[in-house]
Every structure is written in structure tokens, then in C-alpha cells.
Amino acid sequence: MTTLKFYGDESIPLEMHKVRIVQKLRLPPVEYRLEAMTAAGNNTFLLQNADVFMDMLTDSGVNAMSDQQVAAMMIADDSYAGSATYTRLEAKLREIFGMYFILPTHQGRACENILAQVLVSPGTVVPMNYHFTTTKAHITLNGGRIEELVADEGLEVISVHPFKGNMDIGKLRAVIEDNGPTQVAFVRMEAGTNLIGGQPFSLQNLADVSQVCREHGILLVMDASLLADNLYFIKEREEDCKDLSIREITRQMADLCDVIYFSARKLGCVRGGAMCMRSEELYRKMRGLVPLFEGFLTYGGMSVREIEALTVGLEETMDMDMINQGPIFIAYMVEELEKRGIPVITPAGGLGCHLNALQFLDHLPQSEYPAGALASALYIASGVRGMERGTLSEQREPDGTEVFANMELLRLALPRRVFTLSQIKYAIDRIQWLWDNRRLVGGLRFIEEPEILRFFFGLLEPTTDWQQQLVAKFRQDFGDSL
Numbered sequence: 106m107t108t109l110k111f112y113g114d115e116s117i118p119l120e121m122h123k124v125r126i127v128q129k130l131r132l133p134p135v136e137y138r139l140e141a142m143t144a145a146g147n148n149t150f151l152l153q154n155a156d157v158f159m160d161m162l163t164d165s166g167v168n169a170m171s172d173q174q175v176a177a178m179m180i181a182d183d184s185y186a187g188s189a190t191y192t193r194l195e196a197k198l199r200e201i202f203g204m205y206f207i208l209p210t211h212q213g214r215a216c217e218n219i220l221a222q223v224l225v226s227p228g229t230v231v232p233m234n235y236h237f238t239t240t241k242a243h244i245t246l247n248g249g250r251i252e253e254l255v256a257d258e259g260l261e262v263i264s265v266h267p268f269k270g271n272m273d274i275g276k277l278r279a280v281i282e283d284n285g286p287t288q289v290a291f292v293r294m295e296a297g298t299n300l301i302g303g304q305p306f307s308l309q310n311l312a313d314v315s316q317v318c319r320e321h322g323i324l325l326v327m328d329a330s331l332l333a334d335n336l337y338f339i340k341e342r343e344e345d346c347k348d349l350s351i352r353e354i355t356r357q358m359a360d361l362c363d364v365i366y367f368s369a370r371k372l373g374c375v376r377g378g379a380m381c382m383r384s385e386e387l388y389r390k391m392r393g394l395v396p397l398f399e400g401f402l403t404y405g406g407m408s409v410r411e412i413e414a415l416t417v418g419l420e421e422t423m424d425m426d427m428i429n430q431g432p433i434f435i436a437y438m439v440e441e442l443e444k445r446g447i448p449v450i451t452p453a454g455g456l457g458c459h460l461n462a463l464q465f466l467d468h469l470p471q472s473e474y475p476a477g478a479l480a481s482a483l484y485i486a487s488g489v490r491g492m493e494r495g496t497l498s499e500q501r502e503p504d505g506t507e508v509f510a511n512m513e514l515l516r517l518a519l520p521r522r523v524f525t526l527s528q529i530k531y532a533i534d535r536i537q538w539l540w541d542n543r544r545l546v547g548g549l550r551f552i553e554e555p556e557i558l559r560f561f562f563g564l565l566e567p568t569t570d571w572q573q574q575l576v577a578k579f580r581q582d583f584g585d586s587l
């Protein structure tokens with residue numbers, strides 16, 4: 106928090122909102138948690154939410170909405186075509202991003218489907234700072250391939266670099282030269298780079314990427330799903346942007362891009378998605394696919410209530426008091442874990458706190474999925490549900506070879522405005538217990554492995570009886586506590 110200082114020694118994150126609607130939580134006992142984890146095939150995606158105490162799986166579609174957003178849902182204009190609700194969203198997107206042509210979709214990956222179908226063809230390449238799972242899947246499905254050009258420091262787990270999501274401009278030039286500009290389908294910059302720990306890029310880096318794209322007539326596409334976090338970090342960490350408003354920074358970013366798309370499950374705190382662009386020609390090419398895959402052009406698969414709330418949510422994103430809540434809570438959690446010597450990605454990014462499973466479970470080989478094992482162990486130890494972001498989230502090569510991820514992370518997402526500080530402290534406490542007992546945690550192996558996006562439905566089992574041992578140790582240390 107930049108504007109608020111504490112008198113005493115302890116500086117804590119402070120919310121600039123109050124909670125007016127609550128949802129009851131249940132924390133089942135550890136033995137039950139082991140049963141639930143086993144039934145879910147050690148895959149946190151397959152747990153029932155009713156069995157989860159703190160759902161840190163994702164921030165997607167589960168951010169708290171504001172009173173203004175909920176109120177706006179009541180004025181939504183229900184119509185298949187020409188809804189006034191959609192006109193309001195279109196106007197807000199034009200105002201914020203300064204791009205005229207807008208297409209609505211039901212969520213972020215639907216934008217990726219349309220982009221890839223229109224722009225990617227066999228043999229083309231899409232350079233990007235780093236991939237996201239669904240993005241990569243759509244590009245490869247259309248015969249293209251990706252090149253990850255994140256600057257080297259982006260893959261350093263422990264760092265003080267303020268912008269680990271930056272693209273390496275030299276590598277970008279080399280990829281364009283090697284492939285020829287016509288084979289580059291587009292260049293993609295992902296704000297708040299998800300899979301490397303929610304790390305931002307700088308406005309300067311985006312400007313440099315944009316310059317190279319314009320020199321070669323290549324489209325620059327920004328994935329703005331995690332834009333809110335990236336905006337916060339640019340404002341906080343980029344010297345030249347200190348005096349700019351969030352709205353001005355947003356506009357400067359948009360001016361450097363040709364297309365912006367986003368998952369409104371993250372940006373805007375609702376459930377939906379949209380694409381914004383400058384070129385009418387491109388818009389016309391993409392437009393035809395919206396009624397085919399999404400819905401008519403004035404709702405794109407979203408409910409009008411969500412659209413109305415999105416318009417308000419986008420406006421609220423222009424407020425530092427709103428967009429700082431996630432990053433300051435994440436920074437608190439990361440710093441508290443760091444103090445205890447627990448390996449986390451630094452500096453703290455957006456989206457969530459990321460445990461470094463390679464170091465946490467350094468006795469496990471990557472072939473036994475350390476990040477997946479840590480996700481399973483943490484749920485058993487605490488009822489906290491995280492998400493594996495490591496080798497399980499990769500796809501095998503066509504010949505079946507395992508692709509070992511650059512990083513083995515357990516992502517503990519902090520949906521915006523959802524958790525209290527005491528809940529975060531509980532999670533820290535249980536993570537510390539697990540750290541102190543980490544040698545008990547063993548590996549996982551597949552019992553059922555889907556071919557595409559295997560992390561969603563894959564079923565795994567422990568390689569030994571380590572989970573029973575973990576539960577026994579829990580009982581020994583915690584008595585009859587939950």
C-alpha cells in the first residue's frame with residue numbers, strides 16, 4: 106500500500122472495502138480430506154468445493170463482486186440481438202482501450218480459439234513472453250507452434266527483478282529473422298504472466314516489443330486477463346509511470362497493441378470474455394466465428410447480467426484501491442513464507458502465492474510430479490486447494506516424451522477480495538507444518554492420463570503409502586484438531 110502507513114511495527118495489508126455478503130465454509134477432518142483427495146485421483150480440479158476450506162485453485166470466476174456490480178445486474182436488458190446492456194459494454198471497452206471493434210465471448214479461451222482459427226495456420230509461429238495452457242493448445246491445434254521469449258530472469262525463481270514477465274527483444278528479433286515475418290502469425294504478450302508466477306511486464310518492454318512488431322508489420326496481441334495486477338505493478342515499480350493514472354497507463358498499453366483479449370473471469374470479476382481490435386478487416390474475419398461458437402454478437406455466450414456487471418467491473422479496475430488488494434495480500438503471504446525459509450517465487454507477483462515445489466520437495470524427481478504431490482499434500486494437511494503449475498500442466502511431445510516444466514509450482518491463488526487476513530495466516534501455518542514435515546511427502550504417478558490438457562481430468566495415485574504417514578503425523582502433532 107503506498108498511501109497508508111502504520112504507527113506500530115507491524116505493517117499489514119488493509120482492505121479498502123467492507124464485506125456485506127458471506128458464504129459459510131466447512132473444514133472436514135484430515136482423514137476425510139485424505140479420502141476426498143484419493144477419490145479425486147490426487148487432482149485438485151476433481152475435488153468437490155464442499156470439501157474445500159480455502160479454495161485457492163484459481164482467481165477465475167470467483168473474485169468477489171462489488172455492490173455496484175450486483176446492482177447493475179438488475180438493469181440488464183435481455184434480448185438476443187441489440188441489447189442495450191451490450192452497447193454499454195462496447196462503449197466502456199472503447200473508452201478504456203481506445204479500440205473500436207469489439208467481439209464478446211463466453212470466456213478467455215474462446216477468444217484464443219477465434220484468434221488461432223483466423224491467424225494461425227500450419228507452419229506458423231507465435232512468439233510470446235510465456236505460454237498459457239489454453240493459448241498453447243489452440244495454437245498447436247491449428248498447426249502452429251509457440252516460441253517462449255521471456256527474458257532469462259523471468260525463469261529465475263528467486264529474484265528482485267520488478268518485471269519478470271518482460272520479453273527478450275533480441276530473441277524476438279532472432280525468431281522473426283529465422284522464420285521470416287510472414288510466418289509469424291502474431292506476437293503475444295501476456296499481462297501478469299500466469300505460469301511463471303503472475304509476473305508483470307513493464308510498459309517500456311511492451312513499447313519495445315511493439316516497435317519490433319511494427320517494423321515487420323506483425324500484429325501485437327495482448328492477453329489482458331491479468332491486466333489489473335500488471336497495471337498495479339507498473340504504477341508501483343516503473344519510475345516513468347509513477348505520475349500516470351491507472352487509466353492513462355491502460356491507454357498507453359492499449360495504444361501499443363493491435364488486439365487485446367481477456368478472460369472476464371479475471372479482469373472485471375465476472376464470467377465472460379471479449380476481444381478488442383483496431384482493424385475492421387480483422388474484425389470481419391473473426392466476427393463470423395462468434396455466432397458459431399459463442400452466441401450472437403451482442404452477448405457472445407455471456408448472460409446479460411454478467412455483461413452489465415463487467416461494464417462496472419472494468420470501470421472499477423481503473424481504481425488503485427480496487428486493484429491493489431490482490432497484490433498486497435499476496436505480498437504479505439509471500440513475505441511471511443519467505444521469513445520462515447519456505448521456498449516461494451519472488452518478487453511477489455499477482456494472481457497468487459507460488460510455492461516452489463522443486464525446492465520444497467527436492468527429494469522428488471520431476472517425473473514424480475513434485476508440484477502435483479505438493480498440491481495433494483497441502484489439501485490433506487489443511488483443506489486448502491491449490492493448483493499444480495508444473496510438469497502435469499504440460500503436454501507430452503507427440504512421440505510420448507514427457508516435457509519437464511521450467512518451474513514446478515504450487516499456485517495458491519488469491520481471488521480478489523475473498524479471503525481475510527486470518528484465513529491467509531491459517532494457510533501460512535499449515536504450509537509451515539508441511540514444510541517441517543516435507544520429507545514425508547512422496548511422489549505421484551498417473552493411473553489415467555488424457556491426451557489433451559491432462560491436468561484437468563488426469564487421475565493419479567501416490568507412489569508409496571506416504572499420505573497415510575502424513576495423516577498419522579498430523580494427528581500426532583495436532584491431536585483432535587481439524
Ligand code: F0G
Nearest residue numbers: 163165212213214237299328330368370
Ligand atoms: N489467458 C490467461 C492469462 C489466463 O490466465 C486464462 C485463464 C486464460 C487466458 C483463459 O481464460 O479461463 O476464461 O477461458 N486462467 C485460469 C486460471 C483458468 O486459473 O489461471 P478462461
